[in-house]
Amino acid sequence: MLILALDTTTRPGSAALWHRDRLVEVREGDPDRTHAERLPADLVALLTTHAHTLADVDIFAVVSGPGGFTGLRVGIATIQGLALVGHRPVFAASTLLLLALAAKDKGIEASAGQEGKGEDTRGQHDSSECFVGAWMHAARREVFTALYKPVDEVQAPELAGLGAEDIIAARVGLVTLDDAAVDAPEAVAARWHARHPSARLSVMGDAVSDFADPLRARFGNAVSLCSPPPLAGVLARLAAALPDVTVSPHAIVPTYVRRPDAELARDRALSRPRSDREWVGG
Template identity: 35%
Template sequence: MRLLAIETSTEACSVAVLVDGALSERFEVAPRRHAELVLPWAEALLSEAGLRRADLDAIAVTRGPGAFTGVRLGISIAQGIALALDRPLLPVSTLAVLAMGGLRGAPAGEFVLAAIDARMGEVYAGAFARDGEALRAVAPEAVAAPDAVALPHTGSWLGVGTGFAAEDGALVRRFGDRLATVDAAALPRAADLARLAARSLAEGGGMAPERVEPAYLRDHVALTLAEQAAARERRG
């Protein structure tokens, strides 16, 4: 299996190439430089692996949630490559990718709450459980204030993602000792995207590129200044 994975939905930018189980990745926290980095990194990784674009079996991309511009950019680039090559596109939840990274090296059977700072007093949150070498969602993904996020199961949870630093660590205070560990600096990585996408492709996943759409979770991708002020007033 030969797979190109693109992740641009947060302030980090990463690209990975998976070739028959061997992974290579470029990763950098590079706000506002995603468009500059993605294609050169992809070409460099393919060259290092001795591949051309035409040798790829599929393209993978995070579909969101995350920064609106970053999510749109990643999907647009991935769609363009997949359409040009007539290859399937594998969209994967950004929160699932984040959770996958959090579970690497963790004890078997762990639950993980992945959360990304969504600004305006909210977080994007998704709850997952380890399912063999893959993940299983145990609650719908949502955007909510930290005090509205719930853990659907008892037991020990891992916390991963910038959402745990949002609002002065409100999620950490909310769940207290239910969190075995917290990594509030973690960001999604293309290598974890590639792992999840490869499993999906092996199970028959993949979509026509033009059918892939972002998962913003918010109904409105932008708020007016008046709406932002009203939201702040509601939060007190």
């Protein structure tokens, strides 16, 4: 199975290629060029490097957001177009879920490393729950966030009634605690702490370096902050694990979290008193 994965939710973005049972390569994009300038050439170049063409791809995968509005739309449209032409299915997952999954995997690797060194990690966190969260730049001094609880297994009956994103999360051992949101970092940290005051957190995202203080102020040493890997690689691995969760290209639903500025401006204009609007004619 050949999977071509794309992330355009950040300025550089990334692309990844999965073949059979391994991640072949992950490439970060050039942040000095727009996604529209680089696509689909970046994807074709990645395939060509490994002696493949677009016709060889079995599953196309794309990060569905949130992220920069223009880049997100360009990425989704690119994958939709390629999948439609090739009559291939598409796998989509949100930026926030991928960050949480990467944070969860990093925590597992860290625990395995400690055990490999002969350190006894049992009982270290018995008195508190361990959660993973996403912490992503959203501009306007706000962050896109979500919080998840890692679990060993989710029984099939518990999946009934869940949306596609929550089903994907549950299938990889994550249960949503705090839905995708956009807010000031201080507000999110306060909300998380109010709901889970004794929790230990592993938080990942491109905003952890700029907006760490609110989390540290609330959780102290109980929060671990991690910079994210290129998300196309995380996406490709997830698509390979869940090939039965693909959809047709037209069924991809962008995860904006925040409404587009144009819609907000329109609503503000419509909410103004009738006398304050500009009218043409009588």
